[in-house]
Amino acid sequence: MEVDKGKGEAEETRKVAEADRDTVTLKSSDGKLFEVSKEAAARLSTVLAGMIAGGSIDDNGTDLKQIGSEALENVVDYCNKHANSIPSAALISSSISFNTAPFKEPEEWERKFVDRLSHDALFDLVEAANFLGMERLLDVTCHKISEMMKGKSPDQIREVFNIKNDYTKEELEEIRQELAWAFYDD
Amino acid sequence: MRRFFSCFSSRYCGGATTSDPDITGAGEEDDIISRLPDDVLSSIVSLLPIKEAARTAALSSRWRRLWASNPLVLDDIDLILSNPRHVSAVTNTVTSAFIAHPGPFRSVSLRTYFSDADKDKYALRHWIRLLAAKRVQDLALSNIP
Numbered sequence: 452m453e454v455d456k457g458k459g460e461a462e463e464t465r466k467v468a469e470a471d472r473d474t475v476t477l478k479s480s481d482g483k484l485f486e487v488s489k490e491a492a493a494r495l496s497t498v499l500a501g502m503i504a505g506g507s508i509d510d511n512g513t514d515l516k517q518i519g520s521e522a523l524e525n526v527v528d529y530c531n532k533h534a535n536s537i538p539s540a541a542l543i544s545s546s547i548s549f550n551t552a553p554f555k556e557p558e559e560w561e562r563k564f565v566d567r568l569s570h571d572a573l574f575d576l577v578e579a580a581n582f583l584g585m586e587r588l589l590d591v592t593c594h595k596i597s598e599m600m601k602g603k604s605p606d607q608i609r610e611v612f613n614i615k616n617d618y619t620k621e622e623l624e625e626i627r628q629e630l631a632w633a634f635y636d637d
Numbered sequence: 638m639r640r641f642f643s644c645f646s647s648r649y650c651g652g653a654t655t656s657d658p659d660i661t662g663a664g665e666e667d668d669i670i671s672r673l674p675d676d677v678l679s680s681i682v683s684l685l686p687i688k689e690a691a692r693t694a695a696l697s698s699r700w701r702r703l704w705a706s707n708p709l710v711l712d713d714i715d716l717i718l719s720n721p722r723h724v725s726a727v728t729n730t731v732t733s734a735f736i737a738h739p740g741p742f743r744s745v746s747l748r749t750y751f752s753d754a755d756k757d758k759y760a761l762r763h764w765i766r767l768l769a770a771k772r773v774q775d776l777a778l779s780n781i782p
Contacts, residue, residue, distance in 0.1 A: 574669050581677055593677065596670070597684035605695040612670040617697050626695050632733030633691035 478512030479520035491534035497584030522575040565595040679707040686715035708743035740771030
């Protein structure tokens with residue numbers, strides 16, 4: 452990639468080549484660099500799309516100071532995998548539901564992608580997706596977290612996520628009364 | 638885009654937690670889910686079946702209003718599958734959810750069967766009134782015995 456910068460002609464060629472590059476380089480808060488498909492980044496992240504369109508992409512690595520390297524690696528991995536995946540028929544037609552829900556079920560590879568993450572990595576990825584305006588990745592990660600909550604009692608959910616119960620006994624009783632229909636087991 | 642603008646409200650989110658658990662004052666007691674912004678948490682809650690979504694109000698004061706802060710998504714198939722024999726229990730739960738949630742309703746799918754009986758007609762009219770009052774965006778109503 453080294454170019455002789457002394458020659459005007461070579462410089463021109465370099466500029467053209469970079470404008471034509473099909474990847475962008477992103478830099479994590481801890482200074483690590485990651486290459487990501489430009490097309491996928493622009494399609495999946497409203498923030499990156501804005502930066503690409505606005506020309507604020509740095510060829511030496513666009514600074515994303517809010518995102519650590521582990522989360523950014525996952526973001527980039529997701530974008531690159533997405534670039535290579537073919538939308539499945541399952542995304543278009545839904546079998547059981549009436550298809551009115553705005554949320555589309557994660558695809559098999561997306562499921563596997565989030566399943567392998569630790570709690571910490573998953574939550575860091577949610578924050579990164581939120582920051583970068585990545586609607587689909589946010590949906591997929593939020594879906595995973597909701598799966599972790601499903602079928603559990605409030606006590607069990609608190610245990611899984613270390614949520615501190617700051618209610619008094621009286622307040623908790625008031626909520627159970629107010630939402631009795633939700634607590635009543637049919 | 639609302640979700641985007643409220644991002645990173647709480648703390649630094651780098652990958653430092655495994656190597657330096659003490660830096661974040663975290664350790665085992667770290668409440669990892671509460672660092673997410675409210676609108677992300679309410680999106681998560683809205684993916685739960687309606688009763689479980691409402692029950693998250695009991696988790697902690699931060700969660701109290703989350704289930705009602707996101708437009709309601711209700712599909713009564715969750716209730717029917719968990720309770721196939723008690724149609725009245727399903728309709729009661731749906732009615733209670735419609736009353737408890739302030740609206741708007743984003744997506745409501747109902748396939749509870751209503752007959753020609755007066756009692757059924759009344760219940761269905763009640764639902765339609767509630768749905769109109771709380772502003773439902775997408776409604777799928779199927780009345781097949």
